[in-house]
Amino acid sequence: MNLTQRPPRSPRVRLGGYVLLPRLLDKCRAEIAGTAGEYHYNCPMDRRFFDFAGVDHEALKTQVSEGLGDGAVLAWILENRAHQHSDWEIAQWSAHRETAVPADNESRSFINEKVAEAGGADREDIGTWFDFLDLDDHVTFGGKA
Known part of the structure; x- marks a missing residue:
């Protein structure tokens, strides 16, 4: 692995x-x-x-x-x-x-910042922790937001 x-x-x-x-x-x-x-x-x-x-x-x-x-x-x-x-x-x-979604403002801000960094600031489908992790994995290995 x-x-x-x-x-x-x-x-x-x-x-x-x-x-x-x-x-x-x-x-x-x-x-x-x-x-x-x-x-x-x-x-x-x-x-x-x-x-x-x-x-x-x-x-x-x-x-x-x-x-x-x-x-x-x-x-x-x-x-x-x-x-x-x-x-x-x-x-x-x-x-x-x-x-599950981020439960506090600090976590929500973190997710929003990371999604924006990945080029997905206008995406409305990233709401849960799992959505974010899947997106982050995809972008990290060459995919596009």
């Missing part, structure tokens, strides 16, 4: 019903390999998953460092998570995260 050459998976991609999980696994693998570039494992967005599932980020990193694939990592998470949510609770949490 080399995040200096391509972005991690979209935060919308799900594993075990969880949004964010495939993306944070990509960032974790890249951090282990020393190829994370500008991406950060255990960033505030990742911590939303860790808090919801009740998984320690260092314990997960240890599992990932053993070379486990996504399925094996998910099995470890399901066995070791502190919060045993049902499938519908995970689906509700994921749907909420997918539609």
Whole structure:
């Protein structure tokens, strides 16, 4: 996983019903390999998953460092998570995260500034955190806003 050459998976991609999980696994693998570039494992967005599932980020990193694939990592998470949510609770949490918008003026200003820097100041479709992350990944690797 080399995040200096391509972005991690979209935060919308799900594993075990969880949004964010495939993306944070990509960032974790890249951090282990020393190829994370500008991406950060255990960033505030990742911590939303860790808090919801009740998984320690260092314990997960240890599992990932053993070379486990996504399925094996998910099995470890399901066995070791502190919060045993049902499938519908995970689906509700994921749907909420997918539609979450910046909750404070500082975060809204940050998003607006970054979207404008990417050349998308007139775009009306960038409203959620996931919209912003997808746009940022796209523009970072040569796409146009």
